[in-house]
Amino acid sequence: MSNFLITGGSHGIGAALAAQAVQAGHKVVFTGRSEERIAQTEKETGATGFRADVSKPQDNQATVDFALQQLGTIDVLVNNAAYGYGAPIGEMDVDAMRAMFETNIFGLVDLTNRIVPLMKKRQQGDIVNIASTSGMKGHANGTSYAGSKWALRGISQCWQAELRPSNVRVFCVCPSEVQTGWGGTEPGTNPRKLFAEDIALSIMGALAMPARGFIPEFAVFATNPF
Ligand SMILES: NC(=O)c1ccc[n+]([C@@H]2O[C@H](COP(=O)([O-])OP(=O)(O)OC[C@H]3O[C@@H](n4cnc5c(N)ncnc54)[C@H](OP(=O)(O)O)[C@@H]3O)[C@@H](O)[C@H]2O)c1
DSSP states (O other): EEEETTOOOOSSSHHHHHHHHTTTTOOOEEEESOOHHHHHHHHHHHHEEEEOOOTOEEEEEEEHHHHHHHSOOOOOEOOOOOOOOOOOTTOOOOOHHHHHHHIIIIIIIHHOOOOOOHHHHHEEEEEEEEEEEGTTTOOTOOOTHHHHHHHHHHHHHHHHHHHHGGEEEEEEEEEOOBBBBBGGGOOOHHHHHHHHHHHHHHEEEEETTTTTTTOOOOEOOOSSOO
16 A cells, blocks of 8 residues: 555545545555635545645645655655636737746746655655646647647656656656536536546556556547547
C-alpha cells in the first residue's frame, strides 16, 4: 500500500484518483483552494484534504509538512492541479499567461523540488505529471495552456533522465478532453466521451506495474466521441 499526495484533488481527475486510490487501500492526502470542495471530496472519498495553492511556495512547504505528518512518507506525488487560459497571439494578456504558468509549471516544479530529495533518500517514489494532448499538438488559442503542457512533457523527460538512477519513476499522462466541468463549465455526460474516472483508472493501472518498469508517457483518447 502506498501514500499518495495529489494536488488539485478536490474536483475532477484528482478527486476521481483520490477515490480510486483510497478504494484500493492506499492513504491519500489531496490539496485544493476551496474549503467547500475539499470538505465535499473528503466526505465522498475518505481521503484527507489540505487547503493549499500550489502557486505559493509557502503553501507547498506546508503541504509537504502536512502530508508527512499524515502519511509518514510520500510514495506517489500526483501533479494534477492546473487551469487553462486561452487567447490568440496578438491578443495575449501576458500577465494572465504568467499567472497560469505559476500554477501549471512553477508551482508544480517548486512542490516536486521539495519532495524529490525525500524520494532520492529512500531510493523509491513515483511522480505522475498530468499534462494533456494539448501538449502534443498545437492548436489555436493554445499559446498559454498548450505551452504549459508542452513544457510539462519536456520537464517530465528531464526528471526521468535525472531520477531513474534513484529508482524514482516519472509518468507523464496526456488526457484528451475529459468531461470534468473544469474552468467553471457544466460537467459533460456524453457516454462516448471521457470521464475523470477513466483517467484515474489509467493512472492506477500504470502505477500497478512492478517497480522495475514504468510508462514514461501515455495519452488517453475517447475511442469514438464523434
Ligand atoms: N478536463 C480536461 O479536459 C483535461 C484534459 C487534459 C488534461 N487535463 C488536465 O488534468 C488536470 C485536472 O483537470 P480537471 O479537468 O480535473 O480540472 P478541474 O475539474 O478544474 O479540477 C482542478 C482541481 O485543481 C484544483 N486547483 C486548481 N488550481 C489550483 C491551485 N493553484 N492550487 C491547488 N489546487 C488547485 C481545483 O480546486 P480549487 O479550484 O478549489 O483550487 C480542483 O480540485 C489538469 O492538469 C488539467 O490540465 C484536463
